[in-house]
Amino acid sequence: MNWKPSDQRYSNMIYNYCGKSGLKLPAISLGLWHNFGYDVSHERKQAICRRAFDLGITHFDLANNYGPPPGSAEKSFGRILKEDFAGYRDQLLISSKAGYDMWPGPYGEWGSRKYLIASCDQSLKRMGLDYVDIFYSHRFDPNTPLEETMMALDHIVRSGRALYAGISSYNSDRTRRAVAIMKELGTPCLIHQPSYSMLNRWVEDDGLLDTLEEEGVGSIVFSPLAQGMLTDKYLGGVPETSRAGKDKPSFRPDFLNDQNLENIRALNEIAKKRGQSLAQMAIAWVLKKGRVTSALIGASKPEQVEDCIGALDNLNFSENELKEIDQYAKDGAINIWAQSAELE
Numbered sequence: 001m002n003w004k005p006s007d008q009r010y011s012n013m014i015y016n017y018c019g020k021s022g023l024k025l026p027a028i029s030l031g032l033w034h035n036f037g038y039d040v041s042h043e044r045k046q047a048i049c050r051r052a053f054d055l056g057i058t059h060f061d062l063a064n065n066y067g068p069p070p071g072s073a074e075k076s077f078g079r080i081l082k083e084d085f086a087g088y089r090d091q092l093l094i095s096s097k098a099g100y101d102m103w104p105g106p107y108g109e110w111g112s113r114k115y116l117i118a119s120c121d122q123s124l125k126r127m128g129l130d131y132v133d134i135f136y137s138h139r140f141d142p143n144t145p146l147e148e149t150m151m152a153l154d155h156i157v158r159s160g161r162a163l164y165a166g167i168s169s170y171n172s173d174r175t176r177r178a179v180a181i182m183k184e185l186g187t188p189c190l191i192h193q194p195s196y197s198m199l200n201r202w203v204e205d206d207g208l209l210d211t212l213e214e215e216g217v218g219s220i221v222f223s224p225l226a227q228g229m230l231t232d233k234y235l236g237g238v239p240e241t242s243r244a245g246k247d248k249p250s251f252r253p254d255f256l257n258d259q260n261l262e263n264i265r266a267l268n269e270i271a272k273k274r275g276q277s278l279a280q281m282a283i284a285w286v287l288k289k290g291r292v293t294s295a296l297i298g299a300s301k302p303e304q305v306e307d308c309i310g311a312l313d314n315l316n317f318s319e320n321e322l323k324e325i326d327q328y329a330k331d332g333a334i335n336i337w338a339q340s341a342e343l344e
């Protein structure tokens, strides 16, 4: 029997305007960086995406290199689009990116016009799409004029390959420059995708969040659960099926040192007092005070998506709670992602 999404899917999600645009993003979006390669069954990937859409997650975030192998997450999602989401394209926001190493030779990474346009075409083909909703420059390229990278994004939008353009992991200064160039070109920068979590606050220190507010650019923050560290899953050891247990290169073994685990245990207790799981509190924390448009989570099973959505039931923190969280999350902060997400 053909699967149909729940009729109730829009009732519990919050949708936020993305910066000063007319586009609304769900407060929680799903990323397909991990768990959507060929190492995971189609049925599991399908179950995660179905559950997400059923719960009001309309935004699915991809990139050319997600897998393993690179490209396989887009292929896998293309199959789900065809088999499950056919007929719902206008209810979905799909994004992709280019910036990291994708194919051999001098044109397979970074920020040239040559690479970005070719990569966007490849992504569309892998997903079986005519257009993506958002296309990103995945990382700042120090060796390509910023004008060239932004002109490539402008072209990608004007040629109909994407509806909107964004940037990822650019620091505050570079963001200001990119936004100004795009304004001049006539294709505004819709959104920025930086890393952000209780354990990783570079967007505050660098002034990026302030810059985005001033410029009217939306924000979708990746790894709000610090790749799973901000959940209770590692408190009793390392499950074999977890990202740490699978030895994924992005999850460094020293993330789970004794000091960090002690801090995570304390954070877990604060979450319990709030009546939330630690994952829910971590998501609520990035969304607090409406500074962030969407929290971009990953999930290895549908139940995790369900748990995460529960965060929306309580997005408010008292000043005391925030102070208490800072005691364990700020001083013992783990700098998982620097300004550019070099591990991806």
Ligand code: NAP
Binding pocket: 030, 031, 032, 033, 034, 035, 061, 062, 138, 168, 169, 193, 221, 222, 223, 224, 225, 226, 227, 228, 229, 231, 232, 233, 241, 242, 243, 244, 279, 296, 297, 298, 299, 300, 301, 303, 304, 305, 307, 308, 341, 344
């Ligand atoms: P995350 O939400 O911090 O971590 C996701 C992981 O946390 C899951 O794979 C799962 O770990 C665990 N998890 C999720 N919900 C849970 C729950 N309720 N209870 C227990 N564990 C739970 O995010 P991420 O996967 O690192 O990144 C999210 C997305 O951000 C990516 O898919 C990608 O779209 C984007 N991203 C972008 C960049 C960039 O440079 N722009 C870089 C990185 C990521 P297990 O797999 O161990 O079960």
